[in-house]
Amino acid sequence: MTRSANLGFPRIGLNRELKKALEFYWKGESDATALHATAAQLRARHWSLQREARIEVIPSNDFSLYDHVLDTSVLVGAIPPRFADIADPDTRYFAMARGTDAAPAMEMTKWFDTNYHFIVPELYRGQRFALNAGKPLDHFREARALGLVTRPVILGPVSFLSLAKAKDDGLDPLDLLDALLPVYAELLAQLRAEGADWVQIDEPVLVLDLSGKQQAALEKAYAALGKAGPDILLTTYFGDLRDNTELAARLPVAGLHIDLVRAPDQLDAVLAALPADKTLSVGVVDGRNIWRTDLDAAFGLVSRVWDHIGPDRLEIAPSCSLLHSPVDLQAETALDDELKSWLAFARQKLDEVSALAIAQKRGRGAARAAFEASAAAIATHRASPRIHRPEVKARAAQAITLDRNSSFASRREKQRARFNLPAYPTTTIGSFPQTKDVRQARAAFKKGQLDQAGYDAFLEQQTESAIRIQEELGLDVLVHGEFERNDMVEYFGEQLDGFAFTRNGWVQSYGSRCVKPPVIYGDVSRPAPMTVRWSAFAASLTDRHMKGMLTGPVTILQWSFVRVDQPRAETCRQIGLAIRDEVLDLEQAGIGIIQIDEPALREGLPLRRADWDAYLRWAVDCFRLSASGVADDTQIHTHMCYAEFNDIMPAIAAMDADVISIETSRSDMELLEAFRDFNYPNEIGPGVWDIHAPRVPDQADMEALLHKAGQGIAPGQLWVNPDCGLKTRGWPEVKASLQNLVAAAKALRLAAAG
Numbered sequence: 001m002t003r004s005a006n007l008g009f010p011r012i013g014l015n016r017e018l019k020k021a022l023e024f025y026w027k028g029e030s031d032a033t034a035l036h037a038t039a040a041q042l043r044a045r046h047w048s049l050q051r052e053a054r055i056e057v058i059p060s061n062d063f064s065l066y067d068h069v070l071d072t073s074v075l076v077g078a079i080p081p082r083f084a085d086i087a088d089p090d091t092r093y094f095a096m097a098r099g100t101d102a103a104p105a106m107e108m109t110k111w112f113d114t115n116y117h118f119i120v121p122e123l124y125r126g127q128r129f130a131l132n133a134g135k136p137l138d139h140f141r142e143a144r145a146l147g148l149v150t151r152p153v154i155l156g157p158v159s160f161l162s163l164a165k166a167k168d169d170g171l172d173p174l175d176l177l178d179a180l181l182p183v184y185a186e187l188l189a190q191l192r193a194e195g196a197d198w199v200q201i202d203e204p205v206l207v208l209d210l211s212g213k214q215q216a217a218l219e220k221a222y223a224a225l226g227k228a229g230p231d232i233l234l235t236t237y238f239g240d241l242r243d244n245t246e247l248a249a250r251l252p253v254a255g256l257h258i259d260l261v262r263a264p265d266q267l268d269a270v271l272a273a274l275p276a277d278k279t280l281s282v283g284v285v286d287g288r289n290i291w292r293t294d295l296d297a298a299f300g301l302v303s304r305v306w307d308h309i310g311p312d313r314l315e316i317a318p319s320c321s322l323l324h325s326p327v328d329l330q331a332e333t334a335l336d337d338e339l340k341s342w343l344a345f346a347r348q349k350l351d352e353v354s355a356l357a358i359a360q361k362r363g364r365g366a367a368r369a370a371f372e373a374s375a376a377a378i379a380t381h382r383a384s385p386r387i388h389r390p391e392v393k394a395r396a397a398q399a400i401t402l403d404r405n406s407s408f409a410s411r412r413e414k415q416r417a418r419f420n421l422p423a424y425p426t427t428t429i430g431s432f433p434q435t436k437d438v439r440q441a442r443a444a445f446k447k448g449q450l451d452q453a454g455y456d457a458f459l460e461q462q463t464e465s466a467i468r469i470q471e472e473l474g475l476d477v478l479v480h481g482e483f484e485r486n487d488m489v490e491y492f493g494e495q496l497d498g499f500a501f502t503r504n505g506w507v508q509s510y511g512s513r514c515v516k517p518p519v520i521y522g523d524v525s526r527p528a529p530m531t532v533r534w535s536a537f538a539a540s541l542t543d544r545h546m547k548g549m550l551t552g553p554v555t556i557l558q559w560s561f562v563r564v565d566q567p568r569a570e571t572c573r574q575i576g577l578a579i580r581d582e583v584l585d586l587e588q589a590g591i592g593i594i595q596i597d598e599p600a601l602r603e604g605l606p607l608r609r610a611d612w613d614a615y616l617r618w619a620v621d622c623f624r625l626s627a628s629g630v631a632d633d634t635q636i637h638t639h640m641c642y643a644e645f646n647d648i649m650p651a652i653a654a655m656d657a658d659v660i661s662i663e664t665s666r667s668d669m670e671l672l673e674a675f676r677d678f679n680y681p682n683e684i685g686p687g688v689w690d691i692h693a694p695r696v697p698d699q700a701d702m703e704a705l706l707h708k709a710g711q712g713i714a715p716g717q718l719w720v721n722p723d724c725g726l727k728t729r730g731w732p733e734v735k736a737s738l739q740n741l742v743a744a745a746k747a748l749r750l751a752a753a754g
């Protein structure tokens, strides 16, 4: 019979109980027993929610105290040597995730194209693996004690090795497959012995461009594991199998899961390739966005599969783990009913999966209420004037030139004449310390304990003080400090039409850190200027140049839940137009230097190389749209961080920002090589202060970095600035570091003059 299934549930808890328990434990305010008790309560609650939603296949081992990839490193005994001496397993686990004084944390990076971050496995030459199956076995037993036979979730060996980093030169983690497979086989045998009939093995690498070696590794792994224990559901998500379809279909496992939300078009090819005895799990409910499912459309898709393979081999599921979705829409008391009717969080998504399975088994009438509610919501959504605003669409459809009026060379002359900056001009990336005072004042204002006038007076005083500090330090281009901003996306979203904000729509970003992305639900426009008041106020206090600070359209898009009823490019263009209006208002207010941050530009890259160009084209166009309206002597800056630039240099150059600041100090200027090799024509501020490291950099260190940057980048192209914004730092280190930074710039000027 057709079965309803889930692939993973959010771990953090409706009220972020896990976050709080972790942070208490880390501070030493609670012990491991209390932490594990909270974790067990959360698992029990989540299993029971899934059972209430009538999900028939419920996962276990999807829970993690920090990260499921870190759990996999522990599971297979891949403990980096610097942590091997820590005897207590909890202490060691969190040391691997967060580091200790003696041992730096393992690296963290983004999980495919989500905003979830995983701990990168570290592998060494001669790496030995050993099974440490405690967690999956314990969680399986824990669920069984509650009356549930769960389907354990395991990250597959080929994805694990593909995501790992070799810590020895010349080592390819995939070469360790032979050593790793016996550990997996043993795990499967133990799960089988415990009573698991099925396991879910995630191999998300199957949606990537695979090397021949990876393909061979998949063949080998599943030849070994396919018959070793319980039936395997091989799980893929976040994209289409494309050229890996044949491979995924023929691997000797019992079932295959495909993502039909991200990639509905792959269905025919998968059905054609699927062997006649294999279960197909279809992901038809979006596991990583917040929109309600069109149940009629999803039912149509499911029915096509049913026609093809019959009812017995069919599973209905979310597209991927619900890890990337907030927990429960019912907790949203501040959203209006209409908007709420368009949304579904994890609990509601399970109800959708369940309704589809019931309709498949017993006819649509058996899930009539769910289908009717879905159809009604989809109909109001389609027609709503809150979503579709003809004037916004009409404006976005107009052709607007994306080019500045003149070439960079000619703009540069006019900007030099206007600003008369010294060589190696100094600036910062925008934000200054968000001290306890700043956070307390904002909280008091939000609670109504501080009125608008009182809050504004506080912000004015903070801004003025930041300007005096910058003047005393001798910085050339000042910023207002962004004390009025909580977050670089939320601050803008709150002032734009088409955005909504949840109270509790938290999604895990990494460990205990959660984010609450804005919801872009409708056509985006800017009803009024957003930043001009603070930039103009700041400029009025000083004779020095003041830089206006904006978040770019791609970053606002990337860090929000985005509507799916129109292409992302279209939504991004609307945001680009709103930012363009803001840029022009800043210019009008006399702000001659305007920075449009795009730290998330690279994050938006599609998983497949073949799709990169199309994305980069519209992403760069949206940035250019936001920036291209200004006069030649208005200087546009942009800022990017945490990015490799080598493979997207033409796109970065095409943005045509007059100045780009980038994070480079941690890589010892290596990231600058791409700009040098490309002969990047515009100006560059390679960060000379790693603001994430808690130390004040010496003047000599920064001079050395600038000398290094100067090998290949002309002195006239270079700016001097920190790596990133300073909101997480404290004032004493900010002052000391910036003093050294200004001194380093002056020393270079002197040397150049002499």
Ligand SMILES: [Zn+2]
Binding pocket: 429, 599, 639, 640, 641, 663, 723, 724, 725
């Ligand atoms: Zn940054």
